[in-house]
Amino acid sequence: MKHVVVLGGSIAGLAAARAVRGEGHRVTIVEPDAPGAGGARAGVPQSGQLHALLDMGRLQADRWWPGLSAELLADGAVLGSGDEIRMFADTVRKVDVPGNELIGVSRALLEDHVRRRTLADDHVDVVTARAVGLATRGGRITGVRLRAAGPEPEPESKAERTLTADAVVDAMGRSSRLSAWLTEVGWEAPPVDRMQIDLGYATALFRRGNELPGVVVAHQLPSVTDEQADTGAMAAVEGDLWMAVIVAYADRRPTRDGAEFIRRMRDMAEPFGVVADACEMVGEVRTYSMGHSFRRKWWAVERLPGGLFVVGDAVASFNPVYGQGMTSALLHASCLAAHLRAGADLHAPARGYFDHVEVVVDAAWEVSTLADLAQPHVRGPYPRGYALARRMSELMARASVTDAWVHERFLDVVNMRRRPADLKTPRFWWRVALALRAQAAPGRAR
Numbered sequence: 001m002k003h004v005v006v007l008g009g010s011i012a013g014l015a016a017a018r019a020v021r022g023e024g025h026r027v028t029i030v031e032p033d034a035p036g037a038g039g040a041r042a043g044v045p046q047s048g049q050l051h052a053l054l055d056m057g058r059l060q061a062d063r064w065w066p067g068l069s070a071e072l073l074a075d076g077a078v079l080g081s082g083d084e085i086r087m088f089a090d091t092v093r094k095v096d097v098p099g100n101e102l103i104g105v106s107r108a109l110l111e112d113h114v115r116r117r118t119l120a121d122d123h124v125d126v127v128t129a130r131a132v133g134l135a136t137r138g139g140r141i142t143g144v145r146l147r148a149a150g151p152e153p154e155p156e157s158k159a160e161r162t163l164t165a166d167a168v169v170d171a172m173g174r175s176s177r178l179s180a181w182l183t184e185v186g187w188e189a190p191p192v193d194r195m196q197i198d199l200g201y202a203t204a205l206f207r208r209g210n211e212l213p214g215v216v217v218a219h220q221l222p223s224v225t226d227e228q229a230d231t232g233a234m235a236a237v238e239g240d241l242w243m244a245v246i247v248a249y250a251d252r253r254p255t256r257d258g259a260e261f262i263r264r265m266r267d268m269a270e271p272f273g274v275v276a277d278a279c280e281m282v283g284e285v286r287t288y289s290m291g292h293s294f295r296r297k298w299w300a301v302e303r304l305p306g307g308l309f310v311v312g313d314a315v316a317s318f319n320p321v322y323g324q325g326m327t328s329a330l331l332h333a334s335c336l337a338a339h340l341r342a343g344a345d346l347h348a349p350a351r352g353y354f355d356h357v358e359v360v361v362d363a364a365w366e367v368s369t370l371a372d373l374a375q376p377h378v379r380g381p382y383p384r385g386y387a388l389a390r391r392m393s394e395l396m397a398r399a400s401v402t403d404a405w406v407h408e409r410f411l412d413v414v415n416m417r418r419r420p421a422d423l424k425t426p427r428f429w430w431r432v433a434l435a436l437r438a439q440a441a442p443g444r445a446r
Contacts, residue, residue: 001026001123002346005144005165007131011111012312012329013171014118018064019337020169025346026123028163032130032149050203050233050245053110055101056416057327060334065117069103072113076238077105080216087407088220088269090229094401097408102217104235106243110326132160134168134181140306140347141168167307167346169336171329176314179296188303190296193365196379197319197372200253202287204261206242206279218271221321221397230254231321232268234275241282242275247321250377256285293318293372295365299358304349309336316361318368327416331360359419366420367413396423396432403435 004020006013009031017027053061061068073079081101087094118124128149135143143164170178179189216236222229231247246254246264254261258281265276295316298304312329339353340346370393372378373386383389400407409428412418422428 002166003028003164004167004169004346005030005163006169006171007031007144008171008173008312008314009115009126010171010173010312010329011107011114011326012173012314012332013169014111014114015061015064015330015333016169016171016309016311016336017124018118019333020340021118021121021124022064022337023340025166025340027125028165029124029126030129030131030144030146030163031126032128050235050243053103053105054323054327054415057330058101058103060327060330061114064330064333065114068113068117072103072105072110075109075113076240077103077109078216078236078238079103080236084214084216086215086218086269086271088218089397089401090220090222091269092401093269095404095407097404097411100408100411102235104216104237104243106237107326109238127163131172134178134185135162135164136185136187136305141165141308144168165307167309170308170310170314171312173313174294174317176310178310178314182305187305188301190298190301192294192296193381194292194294195369195372195381196292197375198250198253198291198377199247199319199321200249200287200289201245201247201320202254202256202261202285203243203245204258204285205282206244206275207282208236208240208242208279211274211278212271215271218269220269220272230264230268232265232272233323234272242279244272244275249375253289254285254287256287258285261285290317290320293365293368295361297358299351299354304351304354306345306347306349309350309353310357311336315357316365318364319372321371322364322368322414324364324368324416328360328364331416332357335360360416363413363419364416392429395436398439399432399435402439403431406431406435 002025004025004027006017006027006029009029013029017029020027058069079101082098083096085100085102119126129146130149131144132147133145134141135145143162145160145162147160170176183189219233221231232245234242234244237243244265246261248254262276265272298310311332313325315332318324335353335356339350344352370389373382374390396410400410409423413420413423
């Protein structure tokens with residue numbers, strides 16, 4: 001039985017631990033901060049924001065931890081399907097998609113269940129410590145250097161210890177220092193694509209009653225003609241609460257002002273306004289900002305050390321409007337499991353793994369950055385063919401308002417069940433054309 005160290009105990013780290021353990025290896029999770037009350041961790045400043053576990057992510061989570069969805073529902077999470085999920089282009093409601101499902105649940109509750117299920121395995125341990133570097137020998141990673149965790153940095157004279165491993169998985173998120181650690185010991189850092197988006201979002205909780213019967217999730221995206229309109233989402237979660245988030249860019253980023261939050265909800269689609277008028281806000285508005293999206297292109301590194309894997313936001317971090325983060329992390333873990341199941345040598349460079357992760361990352365990147373580039377303050381980089389791609393995206397968005405078949409395919413890509421290439425087929429665009437023609441017919445336009 002080989003030993004794998006996972007750096008980070010978030011959803012990405014826990015999923016990676018489950019994937020590695022499923023292939024028969026022993027796992028040690030290293031994290032600097034243990035969960036506090038309610039399952040939140042101090043090192044995750046965005047943990048109080050609304051998160052989405054897309055349908056593909058939920059399917060994968062139920063494979064790793066059988067019965068997880070049922071456990072969440074028994075603990076107060078709320079399952080929405082069909083017309084219980086209301087989606088809007090600006091304030092215009094889109095046609096419902098039968099069979100579409102989402103669970104309304106806080107990140108803290110989801111992570112708490114995933115954590116307890118993962119750590120129930122006797123061969124998965126947790127070490128509370130701060131990783132400060134890598135140990136290497138003979139072309140591969142042999143472990144991580146650790147110091148005691150604490151609120152203040154340890155003195156340089158404080159003795160370090162090395163936790164040996166056959167492989168190391170970086171699940172340290174956006175702020176991962178893995179690239180710096182590698183260059184310190186003579187290895188390459190990956191090239192990085194960045195897109196400056198200057199995004200801010202704010203989340204608030206409201207007491208939930210019967211003010212919106214039959215609504216579990218509401219999601220508003222800006223119309224294709226008004227990139228500056230607020231984006232928002234709202235979900236029924238455990239504790240009889242609504243969790244609502246408002247997202248905007250640049251100088252329109254939301255603040256912690258509760259009165260402002262209520263005013264902006266009233267300007268959004270009907271479900272948001274109903275909650276703003278009928279429900280009591282619980283606690284304070286929580287804000288978070290994100291300066292840029294990025295992807296670290298590990299698959300492009302010429303000299304990879306053996307025994308190294310990277311998952312979750314440590315690989316790529318996208319605009320959270322599309323909720324791709326947790327689902328991407330679960331799919332990275334699936335790539336890791338498949339790589340190990342194929343008999344890969346843990347001590348060898350994991351090129352096959354990173355090639356598979358590239359597919360997952362590039363699909364999510366294409367969806368999120370195409371929408372980001374429509375924002376007036378975003379200045380690229382623009383991919384080849386961007387003008388045509390944006391025009392096609394606008395037409396698709398208009399068609400998805402009234403055509404359930406087009407909307408379903410769009411949601412399949414957003415929910416990471418399909419790849420963006422599936423929205424470029426002749427059949428898809430024939431259906432888009434029919435939908436737009438129907439909208440333009442006298443008496444039929446919406």
